[in-house]
Amino acid sequence: MRLFLTIIFTLICGPVFAGDLTVSVRDSSGRPVRDAVVTVRPNAGVPAGPIRFSWPLRIVQQDVQFQPYVLIAPVGGTVSFPNLDRVRHHVYSFSRGNRFEIELFGRDVTRTHTFTTAGVAALGCNIHDQMLAYVRVVDTPYAGKTNAAGEVVIPGVPAGAARLVVWHPQLNVRGNEQASTVTIGAGAGRQAVTGDFSARAAVR
CATH class of the missing domain: 2.60.40.420 (Cupredoxins -  blue copper proteins)
Structure with missing residues (x-):
């Protein structure tokens, strides 16, 4: 069955102008989509040096x-x-x-x-x-995978314009990915950054 994938994300920013980006991936029925990979690539570029993640590189x-x-x-x-x-x-x-x-x-x-x-x-x-x-x-350190609740938190995302990509192996579009241009807010407190787009998907 073909479903629609909706991405809603919010940013909680701190005074260092970076914050934790929370992305929620759900289908048209409101059910969470797990194993969706979310990447953020700021227009200003990513930090130099090797990229390291907190999870083990193991299958x-x-x-x-x-x-x-x-x-x-x-x-x-x-x-x-x-x-x-x-x-x-x-x-x-x-x-x-x-x-x-x-x-x-x-x-x-x-x-x-x-x-x-x-x-x-x-x-x-x-x-x-x-x-x-x-x-x-x-090729960006700002990456994460949704959990069983369809959510992922990407820490330390810098403020400014960025390209946000959601990829899932069963996302029924070219390359199995959906991209959106977003602007990450800066400053203390809570800010909402909404990116509302849809793509046909089959949810695992």
Whole structure:
């Protein structure tokens, strides 16, 4: 069934002119959409240096599934693929710009891959067709993934004009992403920044 995805976001700013951006992703029925990746790229640019996130860059193979279903990794980030199953796995991606292959490896063995191109890597297992996951490779530190409540908080977003992108593997538009130009407010207190746009989506 095709649904409509609505993005509503608010910014709580502090006196350092940066704040925590809260994004809520919901469908037309008001149900939360989980595993949506939200990125913000300020027009003024992003800080120099390597991008680091608080979550582990790891996709586990367990119960003949990839966990998590969606992982955010920075450009240049190395993702580990530990196999916790009793069977062997063969991880691959045919995605443009992020093609790679990790041939058969068994239980309690970990292999790694370094992602060098911003975009998406759709992962599969050459042995188990039901296994599917995604790595969203980003070039901004202002990124996060919605939880079961359809919400994500991106800390320390600077004030000013920015490009906000929402990506979901089942978002039924080109590139599975919807972009919007926003202006992040500055100053203390609470400010609302509304970006109201829709896209056809199938919600996992």
